[in-house]
Amino acid sequence: MYKFPEGFFWGAATSGVQSEGSKNQVNKSIWNHWFQIEPERFSGGIGPEVVCDTYSRFKEDVALMKEINFNSFRTSIQWARLIKNFETGEVCDDAVRFYNEYIDELLKNGIEPIINLYHFDMPIELQERYGGFESKKVAELFALFSRKAFELFGDRVKYWTTFNEPIVPVEGGYLYDFHYPNKKDPKLAVQVAYNIILAHAKSVTEYRKLNLSGQIGVVLNLTPSYPRSQSEEDLKAAYMADLFFNRSFLDPMLKGEFPADLCEALKIHGLTPNIESEELNEIKSAKVDFLGVNYYVPRRVKAKETPDDKFYNPEFYFDYHINPEGRFNPYRDNNEIHPVALYDIAKNVQENYGNIPWYLAEIGIAMDLESEGDVKEDNLIDDSFRTELMKEHLIQLHRAIEEGSNCFGVHQWTFIDCWSWLNSFKRRYGFYRLDLATGERVKKKHAIWFSEVAKNNEF
Template sequence: MTLPFLNRTLKTEGTQLPIQYKFPENFWWGSATSATQIEGAANVGGKGKNIWDYWYEKEPNRFFENVGPETTSDFYHRYKEDIRLMKETGHNTFRFSISWSRLIPGGRGEINQEAVQFYNNVIDELIQNGIEPFVNLFHFDMPLELQYEGGWEKREVTDLYENYAKEAFRLFGDRVKKWFTFNEPVVPVEGGYLYDFHYPNVVDFKRAAQVAYHTMIAHAKAVRSFRQSNTGGKIGIILNLTPSYPRSRHPADLKASHIADLFFNRSFLDPAVLGEYPRDLIEILSEHGILPVTQPGDSELLQAGKIDLLGVNYYQPRRVKAKEHLPNPYGPFMPDWFFDSYEMPGRKMNPYRGWEIYEKGIYDIMMNLKKNYGNIESFISENGMGVQNEERFIRDGEVQDDYRIEFVREHLKWLHKAIADGCNAKGYHLWTFMDNWSWTNAYKNRYGLFRVDLGTLKRTPKKSARWMKEVARNNGF
């Protein structure tokens, strides 16, 4: 299927622009999404419930306009159409996740053969269209039965996850050569155990620390099993790295940014890439009596779990300053005990999401990986701009999302500079290919290259889809 929208060439003043920013040969152009956010079919094909299915049933009011994960964009039934559209927009790679509760309902026991068939079909369809599948194993979607047992707080769940990973490698590893254990593992920690924006809505730093630690133990076990499987390829993790910029060079502001970096970046980045936790993070947790429970042999396990490939999700910076006031000693211990947020004067904002737009952050992340993390092979695994009420910008049936084109273009310029300065960056994945369901925000902010009509589920390309096709075709812009 060829779309007439995508056959129009973007031009400026009637002249095709020369390629100023050329990317390395075989650069990965594509997009990313997750099972819960696009599959739909929440109660179809033998799928078990995950925590999102349950939370939506329990508290639909927590979800924007009461839209839950049961329908979403219906990739489960429309994957062939969607993959053809990916090909049309120049994708040569695509990251998606397997739903643990679809593949192994309940998180343990029998494999769901309908799920095996579905994921086989998706992988084969991608390959037939010249798109390499990048497969992530866990994207916030704990099987409900395992959450009842304590979720990532329980060490046993790390063994069940390892078994799930082994089955995925066995079933799909003959064709999938890029694997990822977790997407943004800090988010379930923050959302579920600190700040109450994910289920199970706990506010308890000690439990949060245990969840974070067991997540990395599960990661290391999966990496170990992947290497033992001898299926070939590479395994990594996807981290949302958010640079922590201090308000000033004053020692108190610098200390605040260092601690923010420890909590929100290095707590996962260091064990994933270096195989060990930062000493100063351990000292802070120890001082406040909130170190997680560990077992003998864990240090060796974490060393064995060092990754081959790092995905970097980047949307916004974190700006911090020294505390203005001492924390309430009777309140729950929080990362915010050590810093306050700082709003830089004159900052550029995405007002719909409430996030600062700071394109240079992508360069700073990559240079940090080069300097402090062995210049590990990496790629931008998510970057994108969510905008509310995009129908305001429809002209002649097409969303004129020049704001998205500008956002992507300016980030790509800094990624290009990072590569020119020696960073080992292999690709760029947009969040996301088509408008998808976004956790409690549902469809409030639209991120896609393609607009999804929630009534008909019709996919319609936006102006950015044509622009991205040209970028991929020219391997630059």
């Protein structure tokens, strides 16, 4: 048996924009706007307007969480829903009512809420007026939004995170064209990354000022970079990939400092952001209490075969590599399945980041509707593929915990099949299937297995 530490968190994660829908939302996010102007870019032509309709059905959903023995759950507060006036911080009364009732319903059912503040959902007003996180002004406005959320809900919410996967808006919006505003500008990308780190620090500072009894952290997507070989060139490629995609946020958010090699690389390419010394002091002092880690797939890299003459993105330093001996998920873009990466992440946090308390904030195993199949005679959907892979990953996590890694929970992505950006509902991850026509939630077999794990704290 694989037994987990006492009080271990078991649950799932989602975000406000991916689950709530836009009903009674006082402002629009970049996703509402982008879908309006380019609906053809979204799989199936499905936008963020209705999605799971958690706004209307949260009591039903919390009951389903309790049914499968969740003791914790992560979602996010939408900036565009809570704040009516971004400059003054005036809040929307209906949003306050909704989030209060949602949080209270979770607590009433013994489910600890972990509340995130930014999950890719920049208000379109701030994007158009200031360029979003292109501007340090928006970092200040984010701190104001954060403070309002802490004041309103911090008496009951004991676990907060500032950002989910803060590197993704940088990659998607300013390097690779899969998030709005769809720019390809590496210098702007670096400034946005820096301003997000500054916004995070300002948010942590606001939390500390209120002397609340909870904890604050951040959720980072960590993808170990594995070299093709042990050659000096391949090892350097993996080092640089890790530097740009992992340590660029890990080091300033956990250690309060930027990696010297990263700063040097940016300087060489003329990409150094605009920085003030007092900002660096604020970043250094904004220590988090815990880390959330999202893990899906490994990154395989090799030395660059054809050098670029100009820096367009981090791939200036490496090429991607496919592991010839790897296993691959046929239901998610043939991505490699590599459970030992979770052990490697845990050991990295343990050995290089002070063994900070952390939890697996997302681990998602994608399937599509066809591979999950129809509802069976027992009224369940057979997603045994998902369960078998989850076991493999949890075994590796358990191994790291046995060796001293300070992990305190596992949240699977996601509770109900949710809307997923440009992919809409192309990929399914949930414990429950969402019927897009009726909104019905249909339990999957994996939920039965997970409920026993959560109940017994072992498998």
